[in-house]
Amino acid sequence: MDLFDEDEEPRLNGDEAQSRRLLSIAIFFQNANGPVTSDEVAARFYGPKPSATIERSFNRDRKRLALCGLVITDVGHGSDHAWAVDKDASYLGGSSLSDEDAAVLEVACRPLVSDPSFVYRDELRLALAKVDRCFSGTRFRESRGTSRLDRRSEALVASFTSRTPVDVTYRDARGREGKRRLRVYGFFGLRGRNYVVAARMDADGSTSSIRDYRCDRFSSVTPVKDQTYEIPEDFFVEDHIFLPFQIGPTTTQACFLVAPEDEARVRGEACGWGSWTKEGDAIIWRVDVSSVDIAASWAIAEAIRPLSPVELVDTWTRALEGVASDARN
Amino acid sequence: MSHGQGAGNRGRKGGLERLRELLAVLGSLDDANDEVSPTALASRFDISEDQAKRLIYLLTTASDESGSWLPLYLTDEEGVALCSSDSTRGRPCRLTISETMALMSALDQIGVPTSDPARMAVSHSMVTPGVDQEEVERLMAPQGHPSTARDLDVCAKAILDGKVISMSYRGTADAEPRVRRIACHRVRHEEGTWYVDATDMDSGGERTFRLDRMGNVTREDMMARPATPESATHSRTLTVEFDDVRYLDSLAWPGLRVTSRTDGHVTAEIPYYGGDWLPRHIAACGGTARADDEQVMAQVRRIAMDELTRARPATSR
Numbered sequence: 122m123d124l125f126d127e128d129e130e131p132r133l134n135g136d137e138a139q140s141r142r143l144l145s146i147a148i149f150f151q152n153a154n155g156p157v158t159s160d161e162v163a164a165r166f167y168g169p170k171p172s173a174t175i176e177r178s179f180n181r182d183r184k185r186l187a188l189c190g191l192v193i194t195d196v197g198h199g200s201d202h203a204w205a206v207d208k209d210a211s212y213l214g215g216s217s218l219s220d221e222d223a224a225v226l227e228v229a230c231r232p233l234v235s236d237p238s239f240v241y242r243d244e245l246r247l248a249l250a251k252v253d254r255c256f257s258g259t260r261f262r263e264s265r266g267t268s269r270l271d272r273r274s275e276a277l278v279a280s281f282t283s284r285t286p287v288d289v290t291y292r293d294a295r296g297r298e299g300k301r302r303l304r305v306y307g308f309f310g311l312r313g314r315n316y317v318v319a320a321r322m323d324a325d326g327s328t329s330s331i332r333d334y335r336c337d338r339f340s341s342v343t344p345v346k347d348q349t350y351e352i353p354e355d356f357f358v359e360d361h362i363f364l365p366f367q368i369g370p371t372t373t374q375a376c377f378l379v380a381p382e383d384e385a386r387v388r389g390e391a392c393g394w395g396s397w398t399k400e401g402d403a404i405i406w407r408v409d410v411s412s413v414d415i416a417a418s419w420a421i422a423e424a425i426r427p428l429s430p431v432e433l434v435d436t437w438t439r440a441l442e443g444v445a446s447d448a449r450n
Numbered sequence: 451m452s453h454g455q456g457a458g459n460r461g462r463k464g465g466l467e468r469l470r471e472l473l474a475v476l477g478s479l480d481d482a483n484d485e486v487s488p489t490a491l492a493s494r495f496d497i498s499e500d501q502a503k504r505l506i507y508l509l510t511t512a513s514d515e516s517g518s519w520l521p522l523y524l525t526d527e528e529g530v531a532l533c534s535s536d537s538t539r540g541r542p543c544r545l546t547i548s549e550t551m552a553l554m555s556a557l558d559q560i561g562v563p564t565s566d567p568a569r570m571a572v573s574h575s576m577v578t579p580g581v582d583q584e585e586v587e588r589l590m591a592p593q594g595h596p597s598t599a600r601d602l603d604v605c606a607k608a609i610l611d612g613k614v615i616s617m618s619y620r621g622t623a624d625a626e627p628r629v630r631r632i633a634c635h636r637v638r639h640e641e642g643t644w645y646v647d648a649t650d651m652d653s654g655g656e657r658t659f660r661l662d663r664m665g666n667v668t669r670e671d672m673m674a675r676p677a678t679p680e681s682a683t684h685s686r687t688l689t690v691e692f693d694d695v696r697y698l699d700s701l702a703w704p705g706l707r708v709t710s711r712t713d714g715h716v717t718a719e720i721p722y723y724g725g726d727w728l729p730r731h732i733a734a735c736g737g738t739a740r741a742d743d744e745q746v747m748a749q750v751r752r753i754a755m756d757e758l759t760r761a762r763p764a765t766s767r
Binding site for chain 2: 145245309417
């Protein structure tokens, strides 16, 4: 494709044509020497149409540009409209990031753009494009492989950002599908999956149970128009990130022995759960458990050793004996 | 905090996404000779080079009825650059609310403290006023440790300037940490763990290092050999059979791809980089999972026997 060959002008699809039109409006307002009258806006971008139609179109276009970070506002008086970029809301203020720091941020944050368990990856991709404004050179030649958010996850993120409730269809772990209205309170990623923490809304508008939902189990997500909500100030998403053996009611407390060289790693995996003590040379982690089977398996995977209760130690031992028996035979 | 950006205000995703990309690129064209190449655009927006060229085409042809074009010239890289900053140009825009939350959440996850100078510069100049940092932490699950941010910073700088880093590293086969010098090619984040793909300068081999096992990470003056990211990750793919699918949900399996699923039995492929991570996870399935690699399965059995041997005195306490 030759960029400046008029004979080779590509056919633009609807999205591209609209984007170029809005880009033109953005370039114009960014370079305007002062406020622009509605008549001039109409003449430059909307052609001969009824003024009410132009006003509607321009308002819609301003909303779209605001979603990109460019806020065009009315600075006129009364019915004498005059339009200009809201510089405080739109443009960078204060001392900006150095080019080197911006590049370092881009390289360090970039892996999260490709991480399917980082629910804000699409927004981060666009944020980094504004932070590091280098779009040339060779440092971007690495392989790609970003997995974009699916439409339903994107709708959940949008609902969270705008604090708009959503009507959803959700399939639970047993495969049962049900409809409910949710207020999204937060997100987290775990074991390669995205989870949303949400409060269920009852018919009277009150909220009941707050629980975790797997983003890939929603089959529909529809925003509820003209409603917003607040997230309780005592809500912390970390309180809802459970370890795999903590799903369901607590049945026992487990005590694990952790090797000193593994402490930092296991603390990271533990997501803040449980208590840590040093007893002699031993590092002990005590944590609530719902499923002894899964706790035993998790302990093997993380190279930590259960000390109590006996039921957990026995389950852990049986699992290992099942694996080791092949070697003895 | 205002929450005006909602699903109700969103147009079609494709159109709005293109527009957001275009405005980000426009913001980079504010000085003479600022350049945009299709290669960089394709990489940063995860689009094809053809799509990147179409974005550049939209930039070059944007105008109003009287034709106020951006003054651009063609570059050697099939991109464009701004002729002059004295006429029409772009202006960089602030991050939107959702972009701000995404960036703050990413910095939290990496472990960058709010007192970090670069983070403060972003907070002061780029983010949307009114986004509450404490609220982001409360709702977006910060996980990172400051040491992760510090080591990532060193690795990122080494990637950018091509310098070697030295570190002490305890690999899965090492009894004690030992000093290594590596040329970083890229960093990755999978299942909550940060990895560095690099060339080991002493052995010459391509290796993957876990960031949380790296200590005393220091950037040296020595230049690394040219990066070869295409060959940086030397892994082989194993097939693993699962007789109990619960373990697919309860344990982390980075890169696993299910290839068939029948009546509670799952066959999957997973990359294996060496070490005992994968054997240990297979052992954690209690004999209900098998890999198609006899060496790996021998390691699975050895791990189980070693654990049982070591456990006898400990669990009898």
